[in-house]
Amino acid sequence: MPTAETGQRWHRRGLSRTKVDLRNREPLVRTITPDRLRNVSSEHGVIALVSDYLSEWLPEELARLPHECRPVRLHDGEDLGGLAVSVARAYNSFDLEPESMRAVEEMDAFVGPACRRLAELRHLEQVTPRASR
Numbered sequence: 575m576p577t578a579e580t581g582q583r584w585h586r587r588g589l590s591r592t593k594v595d596l597r598n599r600e601p602l603v604r605t606i607t608p609d610r611l612r613n614v615s616s617e618h619g620v621i622a623l624v625s626d627y628l629s630e631w632l633p634e635e636l637a638r639l640p641h642e643c644r645p646v647r648l649h650d651g652e653d654l655g656g657l658a659v660s661v662a663r664a665y666n667s668f669d670l671e672p673e674s675m676r677a678v679e680e681m682d683a684f685v686g687p688a689c690r691r692l693a694e695l696r697h698l699e700q701v702t703p704r705a706s707r
């Protein structure tokens with residue numbers, strides 16, 4: 575049975591990489607869904623949740639995305655907005671192969687609602703001080 579110690583040895587030897595053939599397979603089920611965005615109450619929370627979502631993607635899945643849609647480390651809402659625009663542009667293009675389109679659709683189904691939640695939170699920040707006057 576593998577232990578953390580053997581896993582570290584395998585990793586040092588370069589044996590930790592697992593090749594997964596995703597052709598002709600159903601998409602993987604994500605544990606982080608857009609529904610969880612409703613419970614997030616800050617920009618930092620949205621960015622953290624999106625980062626967790628992106629960490630669930632396997633390298634083989636990310637490779638299916640067009641280069642401009644491949645996520646980088648998100649630091650703030652501006653980074654998230656940039657990713658959302660890139661994904662939306664790819665989604666609306668007619669240049670994608672079917673497998674790439676499926677990956678773009680899945681990414682868009684999470685990143686789009688994350689941007690909307692961020693906009694809601696920013697709006698609430700602006701409205702709340704006025705209401706307390």
